[in-house]
Amino acid sequence: MEFGIFIQNYVPNSRREHDGDAEHSVIMEELRAVEAADRAGFKYVLVPEHHFLDEYSHLSASDVVTGYLAHATERIHIVAAIFNPLPQLNHPAKVAERVAMLDHVSQGRFEFGTGRGAGSHEILAFLPGMQDLSRTREIWEDVIAEFPKMWMQDTYQGYEGKYWSLPPRKILPKPWKKPHPPMWYAAGNPSSYEMAAHKGLGVLGFSVGDLHDMERVAGGYKRAIGSAEPIGAFVNDNICVTTAAFVQETHDRAVRSAVRSRTNYFQSQVFRYHDTFPHPEGVPYWPQILPEYDAGTVEAMAGMGAVICGDPDEALRQCRRWESAGADQLVISIGPAPIEDTIEMIRLVGEHVIPKIDRDPVHRTSRMRDGAGPAKDA
Numbered sequence: 001m002e003f004g005i006f007i008q009n010y011v012p013n014s015r016r017e018h019d020g021d022a023e024h025s026v027i028m029e030e031l032r033a034v035e036a037a038d039r040a041g042f043k044y045v046l047v048p049e050h051h052f053l054d055e056y057s058h059l060s061a062s063d064v065v066t067g068y069l070a071h072a073t074e075r076i077h078i079v080a081a082i083f084n085p086l087p088q089l090n091h092p093a094k095v096a097e098r099v100a101m102l103d104h105v106s107q108g109r110f111e112f113g114t115g116r117g118a119g120s121h122e123i124l125a126f127l128p129g130m131q132d133l134s135r136t137r138e139i140w141e142d143v144i145a146e147f148p149k150m151w152m153q154d155t156y157q158g159y160e161g162k163y164w165s166l167p168p169r170k171i172l173p174k175p176w177k178k179p180h181p182p183m184w185y186a187a188g189n190p191s192s193y194e195m196a197a198h199k200g201l202g203v204l205g206f207s208v209g210d211l212h213d214m215e216r217v218a219g220g221y222k223r224a225i226g227s228a229e230p231i232g233a234f235v236n237d238n239i240c241v242t243t244a245a246f247v248q249e250t251h252d253r254a255v256r257s258a259v260r261s262r263t264n265y266f267q268s269q270v271f272r273y274h275d276t277f278p279h280p281e282g283v284p285y286w287p288q289i290l291p292e293y294d295a296g297t298v299e300a301m302a303g304m305g306a307v308i309c310g311d312p313d314e315a316l317r318q319c320r321r322w323e324s325a326g327a328d329q330l331v332i333s334i335g336p337a338p339i340e341d342t343i344e345m346i347r348l349v350g351e352h353v354i355p356k357i358d359r360d361p362v363h364r365t366s367r368m369r370d371g372a373g374p375a376k377d378a
Contacts, residue, residue, distance in 0.1 A: 001323035002358050003330055003349065004044030005037045006081070006242050007065075009058040010335030012265060023058055029339040031065075031072065036343050038073040040350025043363050045069065046081035046113075046204065046242070046331055051122050056269035063098050070106035077363055078106055079240075081204050082115040082186045085143045086136060087164035088126045089117075092143050093171060096150040100175045108177030111365060112147070113204050115186030116140050119275040133276055139163050144199070148232040151180040179233035179372050182365040184240070188277045193221040193239075200230025202238035202328075202365070207277050211305030211325050214241060218326030234372035238364060240329035241322070245308035246298075246337065247315045247345040247353075254310050258298045261336040263307070264290040308332070312352035319353055328364060 007030040009023075016022045034045045047066050050057040059065065066078050085095050102110040116136040117123040123133055130136075142161045150156045150171040158168040175181060185196040186204040196203050203221060208214050218239055225237050246258040268289035271279060283290065293301070302309040305325075308318045322330045332349070334342050 001319070001327055001330055002043045002360075002364055003319075003354050004042050004046060004076075004079070004240070004332070005033065005346070006046040006048075006331045006333040007031075007034060007059065008048050008050065008056075008333075008335060010056065010266060010269075011058050012055050012262075012269075014262070014265070026058070026335075029342075030334065031068065033334055033339065033342050033346065034069055034076070035072055036346045037350075038076040040346050041354045041358075042076060042346070042350065043358070044077045044079050044111075044240070044329060044331060045073075046079045046240075048081050049084050050118055052125055053118060053122065053269075053273050056266075056273055057118075063102070066102055066110065067105060070102060070109065073109075075109075077109045077111055077365065078102070079111040079113055079184065079204075081113045081184070083112065084117060085114050085147070086116065086126070086139050087143065088139075092146060092164060093150065093166055093169070096147055096171050097173070099147070099181060100151060100171075100173045103175040103177060103181050104173060108181075108366075111182045111184065112180075113184035113186060113202075114140070114144060115204075119273045119277075121273055121275075145231040147183070148180055151175050152233065177369065179369075182234075182236040182238075182369055183232050184236065184238075187217075188274065190217050190220070193217045194224040197221045197224035198228055200225070200228040200232060200235040202236035202240060205239055205241040206274075208241040209280070209306055211321055214305075214322065214325040214327060222326065234368050236365060236368055238328040238368075239326060240331055241327050242331045242333045243306070243308055243322070244336070245315065245332040245345055245349065246341070247308065247310065247312060247348045248341070249311060249344075249348070251311050251314060254314075255295050255298050257337055257341045258307065258309050259293060259295060261338070261341070262292070263336050264293050266336045312348050315349060316353045316356060319357060323357060 011023050011026050047062045049062040051060050069078050099112050142163045156171045159166050184202040184204050187193050188207045228235050246254045248254040271283050272286035301307045
């Protein structure tokens with residue numbers, strides 16, 4: 001199992017009350033965390049694209065951030081989690097161009113994740129009047145298979161679809177590292193895992209909340225990926241899941257870090273906006289929030305695999321449970337904890353956890369991309 005971090009520019013009101021420059025501070029702190037993760041041996045950083053999600057995620061210009069990180073880091077792979085390819089938001093040809101350019105400036109370290117938006121608050125701003133948000137899947141289906149063709153055809157043959165069209169054109173530049181970047185899909189519902197597998201896409205499992213969820217979705221994905229008909233030049237056989245982590249030198253310090261980070265408020269923001277995800281029983285609807293987590297709550301969450309929390313030895317045992325449950329990449333979502341705690345967590349995981357679990361110096365996605373061979377005219 002490999003490791004990564006997930007940034008999203010979390011700017012809660014509680015921070016703005018004490019820092020008049022909170023938004024800028026958060027953006028710069030999270031860039032610093034990615035640079036620390038790169039040095040510590042984390043293999044991936046996930047960068048989302050969100051719009052209008054006050055407090056929860058202010059990371060809207062993800063192509064700007066990924067371009068900066070391509071220059072600021074050396075080894076970590078930069079995963080768009082996601083670039084939204086719906087034509088109403090971003091024209092597919094422009095998305096293909098950005099992906100290829102990022103492949104160049106990152107020296108082949110950029111990976112292309114897509115999805116359909118965080119929920120109604122975001123989607124309906126661009127698709128006003130849409131009654132059934134599941135229709136965004138049909139729009140996404142109308143787009144997604146064209147990207148490998150735009151990258152691999154010398155002159156893209158063009159497309160006339162239900163939601164967008166493009167005449168034959170040269171899409172430039174072409175990706176630097178052939179045949180094209182690994183492709184991912186952000187899955188919010190269990191049925192999406194098998195759909196992604198059939199298309200040969202890796203899954204960004206943002207709706208996997210604990211080990212029980214992991215075991216439930218991993219089996220279906222891994223069975224389906226064996227008979228994939230990839231839309232691209234290769235199958236990206238990967239399940240990437242996100243979790244929070246509070247790792248300090250001692251167990252008590254880690255628990256205190258988790259409690260003072262007010263993770264309950266962050267989780268409440270997740271369900272405030274991601275209303276297309278299944279809403280767990282017992283989670284209140286916004287503006288009500290989850291109750292404050294005390295030490296006992298944190299301990300219970302760590303026990304069920306809903307959070308990584310403890311000293312380095314405890315973190316190692318907890319991460320091995322995720323590996324056993326079927327995760328190919330475990331990505332730590334940062335944001336609620338103070339930056340000092342985050343940097344310490346990254347250091348400790350890099351020194352004591354990653355070397356004992358991820359012994360392969362090569363990224364799993366690189367092996368799959370390299371195995372595809374040279375690009376062919378699709």
